[in-house]
Amino acid sequence: MHMRFSIQPEPRPEQNMRTVSIDEVLHACENAAWTRPPLEHYFSPTKKALFISKFLHYLNTGLLDAKHGNLDADQYLAFVLSFQFTAPLLEIPAEKELGLFFRILQKTYGVDKVDLNLHFGTEDFEGEMVGEQEALEAFRQELEGHFGEAREVKESVQKRVKKDAITSILDWQREQSIPSLAEAFGRSIVIPSFFSFKDNKLIQFYRANTQGIMYRVAVPETLM
Numbered sequence: 001m002h003m004r005f006s007i008q009p010e011p012r013p014e015q016n017m018r019t020v021s022i023d024e025v026l027h028a029c030e031n032a033a034w035t036r037p038p039l040e041h042y043f044s045p046t047k048k049a050l051f052i053s054k055f056l057h058y059l060n061t062g063l064l065d066a067k068h069g070n071l072d073a074d075q076y077l078a079f080v081l082s083f084q085f086t087a088p089l090l091e092i093p094a095e096k097e098l099g100l101f102f103r104i105l106q107k108t109y110g111v112d113k114v115d116l117n118l119h120f121g122t123e124d125f126e127g128e129m130v131g132e133q134e135a136l137e138a139f140r141q142e143l144e145g146h147f148g149e150a151r152e153v154k155e156s157v158q159k160r161v162k163k164d165a166i167t168s169i170l171d172w173q174r175e176q177s178i179p180s181l182a183e184a185f186g187r188s189i190v191i192p193s194f195f196s197f198k199d200n201k202l203i204q205f206y207r208a209n210t211q212g213i214m215y216r217v218a219v220p221e222t223l224m
Helices: 022-030 048-067 073-089 095-107 132-140 148-175 178-194 200-209
Strands: 017-020 118-122 213-218
Touching: 022 073, 022 178, 022 200, 048 073, 048 095, 073 095, 073 118, 073 178, 118 178, 148 178, 148 200, 178 200
Parallel strands: none
Antiparallel strands: 017 213, 118 213
8 A cells, every 4th residue: 555645835715625733733633533453463373363353343333333323533533544554563454445435435424535544734934953963862761651561562563663764764863854844744743642652752852853744634524
């Protein structure tokens, strides 16, 4: 599955483009309905296939609700983020579910032109990005939080998630391309918050390196 990216300086009124904040994205990911599989299973060779199966089950459960008219704006955003970032970055084959969501939006919600992308826009900004040394130092710092009985496993996953995110932010620093920005966004914002591994220091680091970036999504009129 290939990630789909777009950058555009102005919204497109005919598609009800709405600017969303990082906080709104975090809220949509953290409060997404239906049960999500534990991310630690994704990094386990013996449980990865089960993780993928359960993630697809998660999508299909949501799609069934959507088909019955139970889709709201937050759930819609969570679907967009799942299809554009989570599934491709975790190499989950969700093309069938994406096609089904496309048809549901057309039939159930009357969307003529379906646009299932989070678009990246820019605004004027003058400033410096956080340097690589600060990034590496942020990664070396001890992780905060208490994980109960599964603490060691969760800490290991937290470190892996954080490392992948910081690497993607450093790639964005060097390349300044839309694919690198989208990967940094997906690994720093979407995946950690979606699977309950949100790291406030990581979010701050992402924000510091992406100032001036705007996020827009086409929201169906029936959900606004």
